[in-house]
Amino acid sequence: MGSIVIPIPDGDQGFTHDIKQEKKFQASLSSTISFVQKNKDEIRKVIHAIKVGIALVLVSLVYFVDTFYKEVGDDNAMWAIMTVVVIFEFHAGATLSKGLYRGAGTVVGGGLGGLAAILGQLVGGIGNPVVVGVSLFIFGGAATYVRLNPNIKKKYDYGVMISILTFNLVSVSGLGGESVIEIARERFLMIVLGFAVCICTSFFVFPMWASDELHDSTASKFEGLASSIEGCVEKYFNEKENQSARPIASFKGCISVLNSKAKDEPLLKFAKWEPPHGKFGLSHPWEKYQKIGETLRELAATILSLEGSVNSPGESLQALKESIKEPCEAAGSSLARALRELGESIMKMRRCQPGASIAPKLKVARQELSQAMSSFKLGKLDNAEGFAIACFVFTLMGVVEKLEDLSKEVEELGELAGFLQD
Incomplete structure (x- = not known):
């Protein structure tokens, strides 16, 4: 009498099949989300x-x-x-x-x-x-x-x-x-x-709220300016390493902010007409978004003025730049972190307490830049070379001042709009 062989599936086989199916589903979901994000408009x-x-x-x-x-x-x-x-x-x-x-x-x-x-x-x-x-x-x-x-x-x-x-x-x-x-x-x-x-x-039916678009657009500008500051400082002090990727990439965020007025003004006007919905109440302070937008454009113009320093021929200044590289990079990082924190505060509608968290970062940035401009470091420089470096540092100080004004506007928005306390 012949024997009958009954195949017994491996216990891990079904589990492996489930993992493959899950991975396919995740890949399909990921591609769908990516497609929606790219073709959102x-x-x-x-x-x-x-x-x-x-x-x-x-x-x-x-x-x-x-x-x-x-x-x-x-x-x-x-x-x-x-x-x-x-x-x-x-x-x-x-x-x-x-x-x-x-x-x-x-x-x-x-x-x-x-x-x-x-x-x-x-x-x-x-x-x-x-x-x-x-x-x-x-x-x-x-x-x-x-x-x-x-x-x-x-x-x-x-x-x-x-x-x-x-x-x-x-x-x-x-x-x-x-x-x-x-x-x-x-x-x-x-x-x-x-x-x-x-x-x-x-x-x-799938409402298109101008208020949502204005809110998200305003919050996203902070990240663009933060990236512009980081990219500008990096290119200024690492000129040789960035010859192929020179000027425009680090200033895209600034250019975008400067060109945003034509889009933001109609959104602001329409947002005032919209009834209370979602996270926006009846008396939401839309005027503050206009003021924040103006301050952001002023800040973007100040950052963009650094382009002249980044694009100027600076091979002879490379050794001199090294003397202020560390404090300027530290200041740039502090400014970028402060900007991102303010943007996140608006996006999540949570008060970030500028006096407790943003002010120390700006204070550190100001101290670092003051150290860079000390007479000990710039006093021995040639006039033309010293002036070129001083222009870059003074412009960064101007960024600090604009950012202080911006933090006050964001704080006022949080108070008027009733942002949640961290």
Whole structure:
């Protein structure tokens, strides 16, 4: 009788298989996360496009509800769709502000246009178009003149433009003998409907908060400036070793901060319009972000001024640089650590107590730089060479002063915003 061999799997075989599966899952998860991070902006654009599509579908349902459609008519129903197309912006705060400006402009322009149309109908005959024409000329010209004012154009340009458009449409509609009040009412209701659809879609379907973007953008600038300081000091004192990687790499953070104003200003404006959400309360001090941004740009400009020292031919100064290398590198490290700590404080919304933790670092940096500038070390140098080195050290001292101002601004932000205590 033949023997039957029953294979018994190795006890470790199943365990090894599980490990391989886990590693594959981790690798897949890691690649997915990496893809999302690299294409974050594109993904957000796709989400925004989908949200606009959803809003257009919802507002177009007006055409499919027979009772509602017959009530408002084709000419008025399209105003809901126009409202979605015009006011739906990428950030939630931008959508809200633009919608409210559109509503205010519609009320003002529609109200005045209705009065002009009613007055024209009361005059009647040939006087009707004359009254409407004169009203269009006066209101259109006056509103356009007001719109050219820089302060009005910066803040209320869209609302004024909508008021001019609505005034024209409502006042002219009265020339056909239609009920001006009824037309204005129906169109205003359609605008309100479009506005409501935009707000609900923008706020509740993957909302894009300008406040989150501004907060994260402000916090990330600190790391860029810290890296710029470290890279600058390293290149200045290790010139021969860094001939191939010279000037721009260590100043990318500064250039990015200096170019950030055009992006941050709209974010700040939209953040003020957004309702309380997440970690941001009703009275979050957004003005402090503006002040911190200005101080960061001043600090970036000061750091960038070190580029002249880094790029200047310094082979003859290499021996002289060695005499101040140690204190300057120590000062640079202290400044970079202080910057990172301030940035982390904003990112995590926790108070870092600048008086207890940042001030000692800045004090050490100032002492190190004062040591480098001592008469004992620079008194024997040639005037031109001594001046070149002194410019570099004095600029670093300027960085210390700017960083002290910055730490005060961050501390005030923590107090006003109610950051948690470490």
